[in-house]
Amino acid sequence: MADGNTINTSRRFFLLASAAGGGLMLAGCVTSGDTTDGAPALAATPAKPAVPPVDMNNFVAIAPDGTIRIMNKNPEIGQGIKTMLPMLIAEEMDADWSKVTIEQGDADQARYGNQIAGGSFATPNHWVPQRQVGAAARLMLMQAAAARLGVSIDELSTEPSMVVHTSTNKKIPYGDLVADAAKLTPPDPATLKMKDPASYRLIGKNMRNWDSPKIVRGEAIFGIDTVVPGMKYANFVKCPVFGGKVVSANLDEIKALPGVTDAFIVKAAAPIPTKMGLLDGVAVLADDWWTAKEAAKKLKIVWDEGVSKDESTTSYDSQAAELAKKAPQTSLSKVGDAAAALKGAAKTIEASYSYPFLVHAPLEPQNCTAHAKADGTVEIWAPTQRPDMGANGGFSLVSSALGVAKEKITIHMIRCGGGFGRRLDNDYIVEAAAISKQAGNIPVKLIWTREQDMAHDPYRPGGYHNFKAGFDKANNVVAFTNHFVSFGRPNDAGTMTILASANSPPQEFPANYVPNHDYGQSPMMG
Numbered sequence: 001m002a003d004g005n006t007i008n009t010s011r012r013f014f015l016l017a018s019a020a021g022g023g024l025m026l027a028g029c030v031t032s033g034d035t036t037d038g039a040p041a042l043a044a045t046p047a048k049p050a051v052p053p054v055d056m057n058n059f060v061a062i063a064p065d066g067t068i069r070i071m072n073k074n075p076e077i078g079q080g081i082k083t084m085l086p087m088l089i090a091e092e093m094d095a096d097w098s099k100v101t102i103e104q105g106d107a108d109q110a111r112y113g114n115q116i117a118g119g120s121f122a123t124p125n126h127w128v129p130q131r132q133v134g135a136a137a138r139l140m141l142m143q144a145a146a147a148r149l150g151v152s153i154d155e156l157s158t159e160p161s162m163v164v165h166t167s168t169n170k171k172i173p174y175g176d177l178v179a180d181a182a183k184l185t186p187p188d189p190a191t192l193k194m195k196d197p198a199s200y201r202l203i204g205k206n207m208r209n210w211d212s213p214k215i216v217r218g219e220a221i222f223g224i225d226t227v228v229p230g231m232k233y234a235n236f237v238k239c240p241v242f243g244g245k246v247v248s249a250n251l252d253e254i255k256a257l258p259g260v261t262d263a264f265i266v267k268a269a270a271p272i273p274t275k276m277g278l279l280d281g282v283a284v285l286a287d288d289w290w291t292a293k294e295a296a297k298k299l300k301i302v303w304d305e306g307v308s309k310d311e312s313t314t315s316y317d318s319q320a321a322e323l324a325k326k327a328p329q330t331s332l333s334k335v336g337d338a339a340a341a342l343k344g345a346a347k348t349i350e351a352s353y354s355y356p357f358l359v360h361a362p363l364e365p366q367n368c369t370a371h372a373k374a375d376g377t378v379e380i381w382a383p384t385q386r387p388d389m390g391a392n393g394g395f396s397l398v399s400s401a402l403g404v405a406k407e408k409i410t411i412h413m414i415r416c417g418g419g420f421g422r423r424l425d426n427d428y429i430v431e432a433a434a435i436s437k438q439a440g441n442i443p444v445k446l447i448w449t450r451e452q453d454m455a456h457d458p459y460r461p462g463g464y465h466n467f468k469a470g471f472d473k474a475n476n477v478v479a480f481t482n483h484f485v486s487f488g489r490p491n492d493a494g495t496m497t498i499l500a501s502a503n504s505p506p507q508e509f510p511a512n513y514v515p516n517h518d519y520g521q522s523p524m525m526g
Contacts, residue, residue, distance in 0.1 A: 054178045057186065058111050059089055059130075060137045062178040066161055068095050071105040073112035074122055075385050076211070077419035081122050083210040085130050091202045092134030092195055095174075096161035102210050107387030107394065107411035115413070117385040118424050132189040137181075139192065144181035145172050160201070211415065223383030223414040224447060226369040231443035232261055233289040234435050235296040238281040238456060239303045245280040247302040254284060254299060259291035262439055269401035269430070276392055276425040276458050278401045283435045289447055311526065313356070319524045320464040320485040324352070328483050328520020329496070333506045336516030341479030345470030352466045357459035364417025365453040366428035369445040372437035377408045380433060383416035385423040397430035402437055421501075425458045461487040461502035461526075470516075480514040488523025496523045 049063035056062060061069045070086040086102045089095075105112055113129075138158060145163040146153040149170070157164050162171045197203075214221050239245070246265050254263040262285040269278040282299055286292035342348055369381040378398055387394045395406045416423055432446040448456070463486040470479035486502040498521055510517040 054182045056137045056140065056178065056182050057133060059133050060093065062174050064175045064178070066096070066099050066173050066175040068093075068100045068161070068174070069103055070095075070100055071103055071112075073105050074115055074126075075117040075383075075387070075413050075416060075419075075423075076104065077117050077383075077385060077416035077423065079117065079120075079122070080209055081117065082415075083207060084123065085126055086210075087202050087207060088126065088130035089134035089137075091200055092131040093138045094158040094160060094201075095134070097202060097207075099161055104413055104415070107384075107413055109388045114389060115387060116389055116424075117416075117419060118421055129189075131194055132192055135192040135194055136186050136189065139187055140181040140184045141174055141177050143184055144177045148172070148177070148180065221415050222364055222417045223369075223381065224364050224367045224417065226367075226381045226414060226445065228369060228371065228381070228443045228445075231369060231371075231445050232285045232287065232439065233292045234432070234439075234444045234446045235284045235289075235292040235449070236266070236281050236431050236435065236446060236452075237284070237296050237299055237301065238279055238452075239301075239305060240455065241303070241305040241309045242456075243275070243279060243306050243308050245304045245306065246282060247304050249282045249302070250298075250300040251282075254295055257291075257295045257298070259286045259288065260295050261285045261287060263295075264438060266431070266434055266438060269397075269434075276427045277397050278427070278430045278434055281431070283438070285435070285439055285444065289445070293449060316462065316524075316526055317354070319526075320354070323485045323522045323524060324464065324466045324483055326522070329522040331518070331520050332484070332504065333511045333517065333519040335511070335514075336479075338479045338481050338516045338518040341516035342468065342470040342481070345479055346473045347471045347475075348468060349471075350466075350468045352464065354464045355462055357462045359454050359457045359459055360420045360422035361454070361457075362416070362418030362420055362422055365450055366422075366448040367446060368429045368432035369443065370429070370432035370436045371443035372402060372404075372433050372441055374441045376404060377410070378402065378404055378433055378436075379410045379412075380429060381412045381414050382426070382429050382432075383414045383419075383423060384411070384426055384429060385416065385419045385421070386426065387411045387413060392425050394426040394429045397426050398433045401430050401434055421460075422457060427456070461499050463487075463502055477514050478516060480510040480517040480519075482510070482517075482519045484519070484521040485524060486521070487526040489525070496525075498523045 049065045049067040051064045053061035053063040053067065053069050059071045070089050072082040072085050074081045074085060076082040082102060082104065086100065090097055090100055107115055109115060142153050142156050142158065142163055145156055149165060151165060155166055157166055161174045163177060164171050211221060245268070249265060251263045254260060264283055266281050266283050268280045282301055284292050284296045284299070286295060364383065367383065371379045373379065380394065380398070382394060384394055386392065390396065394411050395409055398404065398409055399406050428446060428448060432444055435446060436442060436444040463484065466483040468481045469477055472478050484504065486498050488496050488498045491497045510519060
């Protein structure tokens, strides 16, 4: 040190001091701009009200002490939706944000409507419906106040969590009105009068992310943190070649390892409703995750790799090159006469580019805690972007693989440590549920390793672009063609089409930029 003093410290002290310093730094990053309505910068989770809240609808409940519970319906994957959607409700409800507590709703499409995080559609899809939820609650509270005061509702207004009688300035807290308001018939959403945007107090303001304090404190809020009584940890090893089947494995040897509680072969669900469902593999269970992971390294599995073993980058490159020589199978966008413009161009340039399959690579690897119970019900805790909707939804996969009715499945949506579209597929959910059932109906926590997450991702498809551009004497682009080759599958009519995740919207370049262009595409199997 500068003054010549020496501090004798241990490694433990250094780590503790470093952690404390990091915590102080993070706390210092939370500014007054991160709060609204007096909410503390690093508030603890609000205490539960002394008297249970009264439900006004599927999203809003108010306790007599004024605490307002708002349910978040959609998966939270780091995009802030757990804060944003309740803000829409609270704004139109005229709720005091400092008295709001947010809870994550379970997967329940009948109760909440579609629940999905993908495509950045949450704000446009919920801008009106979620504000209507808040506006309806506010109107019902005002109706209850009007009845109590014996006045016309036109004489009332609201301020944060209060109904106000304008002429006398008499104020009634929402908590005092909720019991009466909850008994009223909800209004028709089409008749609701929404706020003037000029009067917004929450929307458009710099609001602290609801979970930020918990994240800063390192609280267990992610799927990978889930713990339930009596659970075992599982590692699930699948074939390095997609769709490969287990022929045999040294199960007895693995079961004899210290800490291992079970090991068995899991067979693919038949029929498989989706390729991202339950595939063949070997499950290793243990009292802790590390033991399960290390034991799985000692597995000696004989695989039937099937037809996919012949797939390769070289074969894809060859297919794409052959397709590029032919005319595109379909047209994505065509304007003017690109062929004629190219012939008359002062200069032409041709170039081909390709890109590989891309992994989603969220920070939190795939994981799920599941309990397929002896009574035929299944309870699941999962960081998922799509618990329902379609064959790849969690409900559909588990129902199909385990032969359980959807009504007997509960999915608790846990905060995701990133997603980027990866968790729209729920293979890890059905794997955990199947392992739980086969292990004797015990709760199981399945955590993929980082290597498994990279190897078994539903990759974004690779693609091949074959460009030709024509320029005039001033080097302006006057013509442009592209033969795009990527991966596809037969549609319902049996016609090969480019995968949606590989496609380019027709309104993008060269549309609206080049007067003569021809953008065609050809799909190939892979």
